[in-house]
Amino acid sequence: MRTTLLLDVDGTLIDSYPGIREGFLRGLDAAGWEHPGEDFIRRIPGPPMTETMASLGMDAEENRRAMNAYSEYMAGDGWQNFTVFDGMAQLVAEWKAEGYEVVTATSKGEGLARMALERAGILDNIDFLGAAQEDGPRKRKVDVIRHVLDNVQPERPLMIGDRHHDFEGAAFFGIPSVAVTWGYADPREYDLATCTATTADELKGIVHDF
CATH class of the missing domain: 1.10.150.240 (Putative phosphatase; domain 2)
Structure with a gap:
């Protein structure tokens, strides 16, 4: 699967x-x-x-x-005005090469998300760009995840994010989640996720064992 x-x-x-x-x-x-x-x-x-x-x-x-x-x-x-977190561009490329379906589920506006990921060298390894609408009702993370599920219809989804909106949105659909600790969350938000990764290598291992 x-x-x-x-x-x-x-x-x-x-x-x-x-x-x-x-x-x-x-x-x-x-x-x-x-x-x-x-x-x-x-x-x-x-x-x-x-x-x-x-x-x-x-x-x-x-x-x-x-x-x-x-x-x-x-x-x-x-x-x-951004930088790519250490190891993440390479990890996304590895996932794509290994046969994972790689999509985004971001509250960032779709146009800005596309430009940022292209500049970061990540966009070519994204199978579906799930994002918020700049001028439309799709803004909240739960709405973005629903948009992704409707378009991709994944058999075995796993949400990876850094804030409680990611974990709560995933839980709404019964999707397990991984909290990455290099983002912007209060550490108490990690309790809402299924598991936690502190480095890109640790995240790689969690995904491999999923």
Whole structure:
């Protein structure tokens, strides 16, 4: 039975925090909103940015201004402000060569996800790009996973991510998950995953034994 790997992107394959952080702060400034503390900012990668802005107490108009500034920055230089986590591009290529079906399940907008993965040298090894819609209702991780399942119909799926949204979204569909510790989670979020990997080599072993 073929295993399908559902991969989160931000915090799992690439470290996009520098760009997301800058875009977030530009959004706050555009809305005239005070910057929260670094503990809050460190957790912004993962959920839809509109939800993060709303969680600060913004009304609809403030959220719109913030998101316009955020999106403008990310569509310009911001999407390029990332690095690839050690060993992950090589690992994705190995999985593809070994016969795994490799797809993404990311809350990153589809266009930005495609550009980032292409720049990272990973896109050619992705069988299906499961991502959020920039202009559409598919935003939450559970909706992205549903989109992937509807299009790929995997026999044996495994979710790999770094935040509670990944593990909760997978659990909603009865899918096991692996938490990678090099992302942006509070360590308590790892308890929601089936198992935990601290390095790319450890993740490779977990997938091999799945």
